Amino acid sequence: MLHTDESSARVRPFELFFDLVYVFAFTQVSRLMAETHSATGVLQALTVLALLWWTWVGFSWISNQASVDQPGLRVGLTVTMIAVFVAALTIPEAYDDLEGGWSGPLVFAIAYAVVRIAHLVIYATLSADDPALRRQLLIFLTALIPGVALIVIGAVVGGPAQLWLWIAAVVYDVTATRVGSTIGRGWRIPSAEHWAERYGLVVILALGESIVAIGVGVAQEPIDLPIVMGTAASIVLSMLLWWSYFARLAGIGEERLAERDQRARATLAADAYSYTHFVIIAGIIIAALGIEDAMKHIDDPEPFGWFGAIALGSGIAAFAAGTIVFALFVGLRRPIMRAVEAVVLIAAIPLLAAVSALAALVIAVVLMAVIALMESALHRRAEGGKGASAREDAAP
Numbered sequence: 001m002l003h004t005d006e007s008s009a010r011v012r013p014f015e016l017f018f019d020l021v022y023v024f025a026f027t028q029v030s031r032l033m034a035e036t037h038s039a040t041g042v043l044q045a046l047t048v049l050a051l052l053w054w055t056w057v058g059f060s061w062i063s064n065q066a067s068v069d070q071p072g073l074r075v076g077l078t079v080t081m082i083a084v085f086v087a088a089l090t091i092p093e094a095y096d097d098l099e100g101g102w103s104g105p106l107v108f109a110i111a112y113a114v115v116r117i118a119h120l121v122i123y124a125t126l127s128a129d130d131p132a133l134r135r136q137l138l139i140f141l142t143a144l145i146p147g148v149a150l151i152v153i154g155a156v157v158g159g160p161a162q163l164w165l166w167i168a169a170v171v172y173d174v175t176a177t178r179v180g181s182t183i184g185r186g187w188r189i190p191s192a193e194h195w196a197e198r199y200g201l202v203v204i205l206a207l208g209e210s211i212v213a214i215g216v217g218v219a220q221e222p223i224d225l226p227i228v229m230g231t232a233a234s235i236v237l238s239m240l241l242w243w244s245y246f247a248r249l250a251g252i253g254e255e256r257l258a259e260r261d262q263r264a265r266a267t268l269a270a271d272a273y274s275y276t277h278f279v280i281i282a283g284i285i286i287a288a289l290g291i292e293d294a295m296k297h298i299d300d301p302e303p304f305g306w307f308g309a310i311a312l313g314s315g316i317a318a319f320a321a322g323t324i325v326f327a328l329f330v331g332l333r334r335p336i337m338r339a340v341e342a343v344v345l346i347a348a349i350p351l352l353a354a355v356s357a358l359a360a361l362v363i364a365v366v367l368m369a370v371i372a373l374m375e376s377a378l379h380r381r382a383e384g385g386k387g388a389s390a391r392e393d394a395a396p
Contacts, residue, residue, distance in 0.1 A: 009193045011201060014068045018059070018077050019205060021084045025052050026209045026285060028091035033289045035092065037307055042289075044095050044163055046282055050170045051112060051151070053281065055084065056202070057274045058119040061187065064195050066126050076122040080115055087111035095162060105162065109155035113148045120144060136187060139180040147173035178270070187266045192257035199273045200250050206281045210238045210288040217295025226358055230298040233361040234291045240368045241284060241316070244323055244338075248379070249330070256330040272329035279322030287315030294357040304360040309353035312364055317342040337375035341368065 029052075032045040059080065066073055086107065093104030120137065127133040147169045154165030181187055189195050214234045218227050253272060257265050290312025294304065320342040327335040344367055352360040 009191045011197050012068050015063050021081045023205050025088040028088045047166050053278050055115045080118045083111045083114040105155035109152045143173050143176035188262045189265045189269045196254035206284040213288040213292035217292045226298045230358050233365050237365050253330045276325045283315050283319030294361050297357040303354050304357045306353045309349050313345045313349040317345040341371045
């Protein structure tokens with residue numbers, strides 16, 4: 001049964017339990033990037049991440065409209081968890097099938113199809129008494145069926161064509177869903193608080209991957225000073241990513257959602273969260289790849305190299321770009337320092353590649369910290385200006 005009020009304003013424990021399978025998926029995506037160690041491998045991993053992200057997004061809409069404490073819904077979500085975990089297990093062989101066993105690409109495609117079908121069936125069951133939502137789900141089929149078909153065809157065809165078919169599936173599915181949402185206008189977000197909290201939590205889960213990356217990089221190495229210094233720098237880097245999202249943006253996003261009526265809220269939820277947060281999550285995971293690569297070479301005085309430097313710099317820049325778009329959607333004008341951060345980190349990639357891994361981490365942290373301090377100073381100045389104007393207006 002769906003609800004239309006905010007009776008389920010807080011994220012329920014079962015939702016957090018559900019999200020744990022995506023934590024493993026994030027780890028597997030990072031593993032695919034690290035093992036291929038190439039631009040093609042990163043593109044392959046990001047395509048898989050986009051497919052899995054789109055499945056998570058679908059269930060974030062369901063859990064905002066229906067209590068996951070309903071037994072029937074829990075059963076459906078448990079089936080979904082199994083399928084997502086199976087898909088995540090196959091990520092290392094999603095493009096290059098390992099010898100023996102079943103076809104990795106095809107198992108991924110089938111598991112993905114099961115998740116998408118389960119989402120549709122659960123939504124259709126819950127919306128039995130909601131004609132507008134059922135009409136929206138029928139429109140949604142025009143995105144789901146061709147998208148899933150392209151995934152299955154790509155898995156069967158294999159080779160270089162598989163990646164491009166899967167990219168086409170992502171682009172078509174996302175575009176068709178966006179256009180269909182404009183036509184049907186049947187989606188709704190009863191609870192702004194629940195929605196913002198759910199996406200904030202998935203950002204934290206992705207940040208957890210950056211923490212795990214620290215340990216993965218040096219898991220088999222004896223502890224020494226460079227490892228401790230690299231760990232400290234990496235933790236601070238992850239904290240700065242956390243600060244960039246939660247210090248200002250998260251709360252304002254929730255406020256803007258709460259201010260809007262249902263139709264406008266659903267549009268903002270899709271644009272600022274379902275779409276834009278993919279860039280934020282992808283940026284964190286790519287940055288985590290850079291952290292892991294740096295920690296693997298933390299004792300090495302030789303230059304860090306291009307792969308790790310590009311991952312570290314572009315990951316932070318992508319995260320910053322995602323927060324810029326998010327800020328603009330929620331009404332924060334001119335997020336200048338976020339743009340500066342993105343440009344500076346991209347420009348710093350040659351420097352990061354030329355210095356040692358430890359120095360690269362320290363440089364990235366220093367750049368992020370300086371920009372964060374400058375942003376805070378600008379924010380305080382803007383708030384001070386507003387306060388002065390208010391006092392002048394109140395003066396007799």
